[in-house]
Amino acid sequence: MALPRLIPLFVVALVLVTLALGLPSTFAENLKATADTSANTDEWGDDDWGEEEDKQSPFSGFIEIAYGTRTKSNPWVDRNDTLNEARLRLEYSDYFGQLYIGYKGDFTVDDLTWDGPFIDTKTREALVRFSPSENSDLYLGRQVLTWGTGDLLFLNDLFPKDWVSFFAGREMEYLKAPSDALKFSYFNQLANIDLVWTPKFDSDTFIRGERFSYFSPLANDTVAAPPRLSTEEPGSKLDEGELALRVYKNINGNEWALYGYHGYFKTPVAFNPKNGLNYFPKLSSLGASVRGTVQGGIGNMEVVWYQSEDDSDGSDPFIPNSQLRFLSGFERELVTRLTLSLQYYVEWTQDYSALKKYSPLPDKEPEEYRHLITTRLNYRAYQDKLTLSLFVFYSPTDDDYFAMPKVTYRLSDTWSSEIGMHLFGGKDDYTFFGQFEENSSFFARLRYSF
Amino acid sequence: MKGFSKLLALIALLGATAATSAEENDVELIVSKANHVAFYQGNDGRAESRMLITDGGGNRQVRQFTILRKDHSGPDDADQDFLVRFSRPSDVRNTMFRVIKHIGNSDDRWLYLPGLDLVKRISSGDKRTSFVGSHFFYEDISGRSLGADQHELLENTDQYYVVKNTPLDPTSVEFAFYTVWIDKQNWMPTKTEYTDNAGKIYRRIEALEVKDIDGFATATRMKASDLRSGGSTLTEMRYISYDIGLPDEVFSERSLRNPPQQWFKRK
Numbered sequence: 001m002a003l004p005r006l007i008p009l010f011v012v013a014l015v016l017v018t019l020a021l022g023l024p025s026t027f028a029e030n031l032k033a034t035a036d037t038s039a040n041t042d043e044w045g046d047d048d049w050g051e052e053e054d055k056q057s058p059f060s061g062f063i064e065i066a067y068g069t070r071t072k073s074n075p076w077v078d079r080n081d082t083l084n085e086a087r088l089r090l091e092y093s094d095y096f097g098q099l100y101i102g103y104k105g106d107f108t109v110d111d112l113t114w115d116g117p118f119i120d121t122k123t124r125e126a127l128v129r130f131s132p133s134e135n136s137d138l139y140l141g142r143q144v145l146t147w148g149t150g151d152l153l154f155l156n157d158l159f160p161k162d163w164v165s166f167f168a169g170r171e172m173e174y175l176k177a178p179s180d181a182l183k184f185s186y187f188n189q190l191a192n193i194d195l196v197w198t199p200k201f202d203s204d205t206f207i208r209g210e211r212f213s214y215f216s217p218l219a220n221d222t223v224a225a226p227p228r229l230s231t232e233e234p235g236s237k238l239d240e241g242e243l244a245l246r247v248y249k250n251i252n253g254n255e256w257a258l259y260g261y262h263g264y265f266k267t268p269v270a271f272n273p274k275n276g277l278n279y280f281p282k283l284s285s286l287g288a289s290v291r292g293t294v295q296g297g298i299g300n301m302e303v304v305w306y307q308s309e310d311d312s313d314g315s316d317p318f319i320p321n322s323q324l325r326f327l328s329g330f331e332r333e334l335v336t337r338l339t340l341s342l343q344y345y346v347e348w349t350q351d352y353s354a355l356k357k358y359s360p361l362p363d364k365e366p367e368e369y370r371h372l373i374t375t376r377l378n379y380r381a382y383q384d385k386l387t388l389s390l391f392v393f394y395s396p397t398d399d400d401y402f403a404m405p406k407v408t409y410r411l412s413d414t415w416s417s418e419i420g421m422h423l424f425g426g427k428d429d430y431t432f433f434g435q436f437e438e439n440s441s442f443f444a445r446l447r448y449s450f
Numbered sequence: 451m452k453g454f455s456k457l458l459a460l461i462a463l464l465g466a467t468a469a470t471s472a473e474e475n476d477v478e479l480i481v482s483k484a485n486h487v488a489f490y491q492g493n494d495g496r497a498e499s500r501m502l503i504t505d506g507g508g509n510r511q512v513r514q515f516t517i518l519r520k521d522h523s524g525p526d527d528a529d530q531d532f533l534v535r536f537s538r539p540s541d542v543r544n545t546m547f548r549v550i551k552h553i554g555n556s557d558d559r560w561l562y563l564p565g566l567d568l569v570k571r572i573s574s575g576d577k578r579t580s581f582v583g584s585h586f587f588y589e590d591i592s593g594r595s596l597g598a599d600q601h602e603l604l605e606n607t608d609q610y611y612v613v614k615n616t617p618l619d620p621t622s623v624e625f626a627f628y629t630v631w632i633d634k635q636n637w638m639p640t641k642t643e644y645t646d647n648a649g650k651i652y653r654r655i656e657a658l659e660v661k662d663i664d665g666f667a668t669a670t671r672m673k674a675s676d677l678r679s680g681g682s683t684l685t686e687m688r689y690i691s692y693d694i695g696l697p698d699e700v701f702s703e704r705s706l707r708n709p710p711q712q713w714f715k716r717k
């Protein structure tokens with residue numbers, strides 16, 4: 001393929017264009033600033049308060065190059081690189097009276113995409129927001145949505161995630177995929193309400209064998225593309241979308257919330273033996289959370305009931321059973337600039353004996369109670385320019401782990417970089433994290449923001 | 451009628467006592483007046499701020515943000531709400547920061563990251579750490595509890611009260627003591643110097659420019675210097691207004707996602 005050779009060219013061109021556009025003003029600013037550092041005149045060297053136009057430029061964005069490679073070769077995937085792309089992000093946000101308009105678009109040359117055009121265009125946000133009344137807001141269009149209290153553990157947040165971006169080591173922002181949705185927020189003294197309607201189901205971007213291999217219960221083995229995991233999507237009728245609800249209130253500094261969801265499992269965890277396709281089975285959920293200050297830190301608890309609508313008695317081996325999930329977390333600054341966060345999480349699978357009885361691979365099913373512990377250590381130094389962090393998932397029941405050491409360095413207001421590792425491992429090759437052992441990787445990113 | 455004049459006399463006497471105390475250098479009164487002038491002018495306020503951060507090597511960074519503030523009803527010079535919206539640099543553009551400052555208790559802090567639509571609650575931790583990467587500490591921005599230090603009037607010059615502040619809990623801070631120069635004209639703390647255990651001054655905060663805004667003395671240009679590294683941060687405040695009538699509802703989760711234009715927009 002000629003593509004890999006074109007990438008450096010493309011990157012160089014992008015960087016040159018940016019520098020050509022951005023340098024003169026930066027350079028002039030620096031020169032001027034150097035010239036009158038001692039004076040009490042405008043050391044910023046320009047009219048950056050924006051007094052003349054009365055506001056900032058509504059445009060911004062960044063250019064980023066990213067590369068990632070496996071720590072060891074993967075017997076199921078030919079390529080060793082897991083991330084190899086150059087990205088241009090353009091953002092626009094502005095107000096027209098009370099109407100807010102926001103746009104974020106990514107233009108990426110990705111050496112690892114299997115199909116699609118040379119420059120992959122993805123709209124991340126195309127949103128209008130306004131307040132229909134004094135105590136309500138309406139968000140309409142493509143938008144990133146988040147709620148819940150977990151740190152990289154999502155119980156009541158059933159908005160789409162991009163696991164491929166997350167595994168590959170793209171910026172954390174990309175873990176959250178956008179939804180094409182309508183969000184209505186209503187605020188009052190009793191409790192605040194968020195209602196999100198996603199007319200057409202937005203699934204997660206899940207691991208389907210292109211960059212990363214995974215364990216397939218059907219094959220009873222680790223697999224990778226080709227063929228990539230193909231799925232049957234829910235329909236696009238009005239009643240085949242998703243509804244999500246949050247009711248929340250801050251009581252004496254504690255944030256309480258109730259949640260509801262009606263839609264589908266976000267990954268294709270069910271299998272249709274008739275057509276041989278995986279699909280997204282129906283899911284309804286109900287949950288609650290609380291977050292507040294505890295012992296000089298932040299404590300949180302969250303619970304959710306997942307009702308597997310198509311397998312209410314747990315007898316269908318191709319559809320997941322209902323589950324109760326519980327999370328408890330605590331975060332605190334240990335010493336100045338060093339923060340420790342701990343989470344305990346459990347998934348309690350219902351009708352477990354039925355699951356074992358009907359499963360084609362009863363020995364490879366997770367335990368009835370799957371426990372998980374996470375630890376995050378975060379250290380900031382040099383005027384917050386350097387951040388060292390370590391996040392570790394460890395499951396004592398699955399006997400597997402996922403560790404993420406990262407170093408983030410902000411060279412200046414415009415240049416920043418991050419390097420890190422994603423290390424998967426475990427006793428068995430079929431557990432949640434253990435199946436990804438051969439996908440462990442290093443990654444590095446360099447970004448120029450404008 | 452007799453009672454009324456008695457009351458008047460009493461009030462006059464009280465006033466006289468207060469005035470005399472100030473003249474007699476009642477240091478507690480001096481520091482509380484300075485604290486009021488530095489952090490509690492008006493019942494609420496709005497300002498735009500930008501920081502020029504220069505590290506010891508001469509590298510520069512900029513932060514620009516708009517800040518809304520409202521004092522809680524109840525005791526004077528106590529709890530406050532803050533809402534901060536960042537506009538520069540571009541990687542933190544539209545990031546929101548919300549603080550409820552509690553006197554005698556840890557603050558409540560939330561950070562809103564628009565890229566993830568994430569409302570992150572952050573533990574308030576050490577208040578003597580950098581505010582957004584600058585040489586100002588959180589405590590320099592929102593104030594230090596008066597009860598945390600023992601105050602001693604060192605000097606009473608024509609222009610300044612010079613007050614030495616020694617921490618009651620020396621393990622909780624990085625300084626041995628700090629000295630504040632309070633302007634007698636307007637009660638503004640115009641210079642603060644921090645001394646370490648070796649007796650060396652290592653940190654300085656100066657009000658380089660004080661303006662009268664809506665009748666309130668306001669530091670519009672401030673500098674924080676780290677004398678060890680040679681780095682410093684220059685802060686300028688503009689578009690300041692006081693007593694604008696900010697409603698309580700502005701300080702809420704709603705405003706993190708939907709910053710109220712009515713108050714953030716430059717008038």
